Amino acid sequence: MARRLPEMDMWICQCSGRNYSCVLPEGWTINTLTEPHSSNPYNPDIANVFYRAGYIEHWGRGIQKICDACKELGADPPEYELIGHDLRVHFKALQSALIKDSNDPKDQPDTLGDTLNDTLADTIISLLQKNPKITQEEIAKASKASIPTIKRAMKILSDTGRINRIGGKRYGYWETH
Numbered sequence: 001m002a003r004r005l006p007e008m009d010m011w012i013c014q015c016s017g018r019n020y021s022c023v024l025p026e027g028w029t030i031n032t033l034t035e036p037h038s039s040n041p042y043n044p045d046i047a048n049v050f051y052r053a054g055y056i057e058h059w060g061r062g063i064q065k066i067c068d069a070c071k072e073l074g075a076d077p078p079e080y081e082l083i084g085h086d087l088r089v090h091f092k093a094l095q096s097a098l099i100k101d102s103n104d105p106k107d108q109p110d111t112l113g114d115t116l117n118d119t120l121a122d123t124i125i126s127l128l129q130k131n132p133k134i135t136q137e138e139i140a141k142a143s144k145a146s147i148p149t150i151k152r153a154m155k156i157l158s159d160t161g162r163i164n165r166i167g168g169k170r171y172g173y174w175e176t177h
Contacts, residue, residue: 030080034063120145120153121162125176128163132173 025040039060041047050056067077070091079090123143127134140150157163164175 030082033080034067036060036064120149121157124150124153124157125162128174128176132175134174 037060041059047056047059051059063080066089070077073094075094076092081088081090120143124139127139127142131138136150136154137147139145139154140147143150145153154163158165162177164177166173166175
């Protein structure tokens with residue numbers, strides 16, 4: 001199950017616990033990585049395949065391209081952190097991308113009453129006129145709508161006086177008006 005990351009941050013971590021490791025060239029630091037530098041691929045054979053396939057346009061430009069993309073979007077550049085053999089990349093969310101009060105339920109007004117299209121209402125009423133003892137499940141199947149949608153629609157039709165249930169669930173029937 002996905003969970004919300006705290007404090008509007010996103011971390012990307014290449015974890016050494018999964019047999020991955022970040023191996024920077026000897027004497028390099030995070031600052032060296034983020035400055036213009038020559039590139040020495042860790043696995044030149046694989047890097048060359050990606051280069052020839054068009055996935056890499058130029059050696060040593062990946063970090064710079066990420067920073068340029070952030071700048072173009074108006075975002076802060078990512079922060080890099082090397083902990084042992086783990087490289088973390090920390091992105092801060094744009095203010096425009098933040099979810100406000102994400103723990104609060106979303107207020108979705110009941111627009112079914114306003115948008116209950118005549119086609120669905122007419123279909124339900126037509127089915128009830130043909131067979132007053134039809135079940136909501138049968139109506140859902142015949143109208144190719146979900147059972148909850150049919151129940152909501154029939155409640156609206158009942159509340160507005162267009163249909164009326166006479167009797168109980170087992171032996172009852174529907175009247176249309």
